[in-house]
Amino acid sequence: MQRVLARGEIESLDHTSIPRLRQPVRASVFADRAARLRQLAQGSPLSVYLSLMADLADAQNQAVKHCVLPGADPERVSLAQAHGMPPLQAVGWRRDPAWRGLLAQLLDHMAGVQGLPPQAALTIQALRRSLRDRPSELESQADALLAERESDVDAATAPFIMAALQVYWTSLAADFPASSLPVVSPRGVCPICGSLPVASVVRVGGQADGCRYLCCSLCASEWHLVRVTCSHCESTKDVAYQSIEGGPEGIKAESCDHCHTYRKIFYQEKVLGVDAVADDLASLDLDMAMGAAGYARASGNPLLWQHEKVEP
Ligand SMILES: [Zn+2]
Ligand SMILES: [Zn+2]
Incomplete structure (x- = not known):
């Protein structure tokens, strides 16, 4: 008879196979x-x-x-x-x-x-x-x-x-x-340097295939966060995905109606050479649209310090 795994067991299995840090x-x-x-x-x-x-x-x-x-x-x-x-x-x-x-x-x-x-x-x-x-x-x-x-x-x-x-x-x-690396790390920041992520990328290939990683704005490390989770407050209930109609493929804003923030999420299967810092910088139109919809950016881009004040 096949053993059925309880939900917690499945998650712990996943946890061991997904690299925590890149x-x-x-x-x-x-x-x-x-x-x-x-x-x-x-x-x-x-x-x-x-x-x-x-x-x-x-x-x-x-x-x-x-x-x-x-x-x-x-x-x-x-x-x-x-x-x-x-x-x-x-x-x-x-x-x-x-x-x-x-x-x-x-x-x-x-x-x-x-x-x-x-x-x-x-x-x-x-x-x-x-x-x-x-x-x-x-x-x-x-x-x-x-x-x-x-x-x-x-x-x-x-x-x-x-x-x-x-x-x-x-x-x-x-x-x-x-x-x-310490076994546990504070939530929401880079486990190596403690900085905020610039955006996240859903990776392709190897053990990280299909997994979402938050990308450090400072040291370029990436850390795993389960998909459909707000990267700012970790709510899993109020998360939605928004994009500009007719805009480039492989980019969405992951917004949260619990904390009213968003971060961009990029899909490497659509754009193989995606880079969180570069692609975030090149998509200010999505920031404008999210600002107009009443969402604040959860954190800025390390190479641009003027667009943070985009107001609705
Ligand atoms: Zn870092
Ligand atoms: Zn949130």
């Missing part, structure tokens, strides 16, 4: 993002900005390849394990000043890009001066960005500073030994 791959994470940004820029009303961010992702790709940082502090890791906290927490953790060296590399790369928009060229020059003369201001901006204190964020320099912080944390996340 760590970023140093060799490809930013190269893939740059390629996707270039693809999305074609014919987009945002093509100038998307192309600029593609150049920045190229610079990130170069920087992360050669990036050698002091790894996770063992004391910090055991503390995180004891308390179920993200071991490389971005807020309140003393980052190594090496991140400013990464910023310098990104700015050097960007300064050599042909045909930069004039405003971007000015911002890059100003940031290079700040690196030389006022590093403490950059540290304060980095703190404001990581804590998402929007009122303290300078929108013009934010994408560049954020890009350097992404390289720093992505490098640490890529090297982090998965076996050292």
Whole structure:
């Protein structure tokens, strides 16, 4: 006779077979993002900005390849394990000043890009001066960005500073030994660095096939969350999927009528090269539509700090 599994048992089985965490791959994470940004820029009303961010992702790709940082502090890791906290927490953790060296590399790369928009060229020059003369201001901006204190964020320099912080944390996340991850993690934030997700992707292939992963806005790690669950309040009752009629395939807004927020969800079976940061950036029309329908974005895009105030 076949044994029938109770609901709880089925879930626990699922739990063991679905990878909980997908760590970023140093060799490809930013190269893939740059390629996707270039693809999305074609014919987009945002093509100038998307192309600029593609150049920045190229610079990130170069920087992360050669990036050698002091790894996770063992004391910090055991503390995180004891308390179920993200071991490389971005807020309140003393980052190594090496991140400013990464910023310098990104700015050097960007300064050599042909045909930069004039405003971007000015911002890059100003940031290079700040690196030389006022590093403490950059540290304060980095703190404001990581804590998402929007009122303290300078929108013009934010994408560049954020890009350097992404390289720093992505490098640490890529090297982090998965076996050292605490058994439990706080809900709703990245289990590695504690940042909010930018969006989610339903993956194809391997053990993750058909599973939904939330994508970290900072360290590019992805963590599993059961589908049809609000990624903000974890309600499973009031979740709906909305898209723009005649819009691109493979993208929806997962909205929640319990907390009145939404995050975008991308379906890799429709767009193989989907990248949560890039695809989120390229679909501001869906944000406008969701804002008009009365939903707030659950969290922002790390490379754009001006569209958060989209009001209904
Ligand atoms: Zn993270
Ligand atoms: Zn919710």
